[in-house]
Amino acid sequence: MRTPDAPADSNRKARNSVSTDRQLRVAxxxxxxxxxxxxxxxxxxxxxxxxxLFERLPAxxxxxxxxxxxxxxxxxxxxxxxxxxxxxxDIRLLSNVxxxxxxxxxxxxxxxxxxxxSTGAFTDAALTIxxxxxxxxxxxxxxxxxxxxxxxxxxxWPLHAQQVAVIGAGNVxxxxxxxxxxNADNLLVTEIPDNxxxxxxxxxxxxxxxxxxxxxxxxxxxxxELRELGHVPDLDVIVYPEDFEFDEGSxxxxxxxxxxxxVVKTLTDWTLNDPATFSxxxxxxxHFLHAPSEIVDADGDGxxxxxxxxxxxxxxxxxxxxxxxxxxxxxxxxxxxxxxxGSPLPELPFDDRKGVIPNVEGRVIDIDGEQVPGVYxxxxxxxxxxxxxxxxxSDAAETIRNLVEDAQNQAGxxxxxxxxxxxxxxxxxxxGVEVIEWSGWELLDAHERALGEARGRARVKVIARxxxxxxxxxxAQ
Numbered sequence: 038m039r040t041p042d043a044p045a046d047s048n049r050k051a052r053n054s055v056s057t058d059r060q061l062r063v064a065x066x067x068x069x070x071x072x073x074x075x076x077x078x079x080x081x082x083x084x085x086x087x088x089x090l091f092e093r094l095p096a097x098x099x100x101x102x103x104x105x106x107x108x109x110x111x112x113x114x115x116x117x118x119x120x121x122x123x124x125x126x127d128i129r130l131l132s133n134v135x136x137x138x139x140x141x142x143x144x145x146x147x148x149x150x151x152x153x154x155s156t157g158a159f160t161d162a163a164l165t166i167x168x169x170x171x172x173x174x175x176x177x178x179x180x181x182x183x184x185x186x187x188x189x190x191x192x193x194w195p196l197h198a199q200q201v202a203v204i205g206a207g208n209v210x211x212x213x214x215x216x217x218x219x220n221a222d223n224l225l226v227t228e229i230p231d232n233x234x235x236x237x238x239x240x241x242x243x244x245x246x247x248x249x250x251x252x253x254x255x256x257x258x259x260x261x262e263l264r265e266l267g268h269v270p271d272l273d274v275i276v277y278p279e280d281f282e283f284d285e286g287s288x289x290x291x292x293x294x295x296x297x298x299x300v301v302k303t304l305t306d307w308t309l310n311d312p313a314t315f316s317x318x319x320x321x322x323x324h325f326l327h328a329p330s331e332i333v334d335a336d337g338d339g340x341x342x343x344x345x346x347x348x349x350x351x352x353x354x355x356x357x358x359x360x361x362x363x364x365x366x367x368x369x370x371x372x373x374x375x376x377x378x379g380s381p382l383p384e385l386p387f388d389d390r391k392g393v394i395p396n397v398e399g400r401v402i403d404i405d406g407e408q409v410p411g412v413y414x415x416x417x418x419x420x421x422x423x424x425x426x427x428x429x430x431s432d433a434a435e436t437i438r439n440l441v442e443d444a445q446n447q448a449g450x451x452x453x454x455x456x457x458x459x460x461x462x463x464x465x466x467x468x469g470v471e472v473i474e475w476s477g478w479e480l481l482d483a484h485e486r487a488l489g490e491a492r493g494r495a496r497v498k499v500i501a502r503x504x505x506x507x508x509x510x511x512x513a514q
Contacts, residue, residue: 062089062148062150063079063086063087065090067155067416068098071155071432074430076128079441090130091136092134093136096481097119097130102116104185108215108219137382137383140465142383146411147460151443151450153415153436154413154415158377158379160378160380161178164373164375172340175372175373177205177213184237188505196241199242202372203217203372204248204371204373206256207374210374211247215266218319219237220319222238232500243318244319244321245320245322248328251351254283254288256300273316275307275315277308277324286352304323307323327364331344332371341370343366345364346366348360348363376422377417379417386404399432400413400439412451413440415429415433477509484508
């Protein structure tokens with residue numbers, strides 16, 4: 038576990054108690070669902086509190102805007118609820134402010150009594166098999182960022198492969214596989230950016246293979262997302278009866294979880310499809326009991342030629358063991374969808390193994406297990422990248438409950454030296470930071486909606502960061 042970086046200014050110290058004759062000042066770093074839920078819950082406590090919500094990107098909403106596939110408008114509707122929270126006006130949004138570059142913890146402590154980190158997890162977890170570094174081997178997180186129009190990724194993506202492998206057994210793996218296999222014209226009704234549509238339109242893909250290490254009863258697909266595959270136009274979903282094995286652990290999982298039961302039923306029903314009826318131009322293959330063992334460069338040119346998997350067998354408790362039987366699948370690209378991983382933040386401790394900020398129920402702790410005064414965390418950076426977006430509400434409630442307790446007891450807390458709300462904006466202005474507040478987001482939001490309306494769509498997303506800033510700052514000018 039990493040220890041916090043040394044403070045930039047040793048004269049700035051966390052104070053032991055908070056003044057009771059003024060509003061409590063709280064900063065939340067990260068304006069995705071976790072941060073917005075935390076701000077909303079905090080605003081409804083008995084504390085007299087002033088909340089500033091920081092976001093490194095020019096636009097808020099984090100994972101919902103930049104992590105949910107464009108053809109999932111139902112999930113993206115979460116933005117509507119988050120929008121209503123921020124438009125109330127009692128939580129100040131300060132976007133386009135990058136923690137670690139524009140300001141650090143030592144700076145925030147000067148202006149706030151407490152800081153909550155909700156920065157999420159946006160990089161890929163490592164897949165430690167030979168060949169993972171080959172050309173044509175990609176992290177799913179990077180691909181998701183591309184098709185969601187993230188301003189920090191390139192606008193083009195190499196889509197030259199005809200056969201593609203996706204490693205993973207969760208919804209991200211399904212999203213990646215579906216977007217790769219779907220006809221680009223079927224995405225035009227969504228908010229897909231123009232450059233992404235153009236790239237997918239020219240894609241050479243014909244077959245996408247998804248590989249899960251365990252059996253059908255152990256995958257983490259949601260039933261709705263899995264069933265959606267069966268309704269994608271011009272796409273055959275192919276499963277293999279020999280991959281269907283159920284041990285005692287599988288039977289127990291099916292019996293104890295309605296979600297698992299639905300997933301297994303959908304998959305089992307697909308085994309009854311007659312291969313002679315398959316006629317689509319693209320195919321999505323779902324493979325179970327195949328563990329990736331190597332990404333193969335057969336001709337030595339540094340690029341992907343195949344994915345080697347080892348057949349696995351269930352052990353009776355839902356776990357698997359290798360059988361020593363290997364198979365090479367000819368593919369020209371591999372997408373690793375084995376999970377997300379948190380990133381360390383300056384001046385904060387970090388658990389390199391778990392990819393989280395070490396904490397006890399949201400209270401950040403140092404290498405000795407002592408509470409870091411006035412510093413908290415919530416969301417994936419607190420507990421790891423597990424659970425759905427809605428789970429961040431209960432997660433935020435726990436963190437806020439402990440923050441409120443610390444504030445009321447004036448124990449283990451910090452106190453701002455410059456608590457006036459104008460002090461932080463003056464500080465950022467002096468550093469040349471182009472801060473975008475809520476009015477700026479409203480202008481960008483209206484611009485994107487207008488672009489969409491002209492094409493019969495809900496929105497067309499602006500992806501260039503400079504363009505986003507220019508449009509957003511037009512509100513103030």
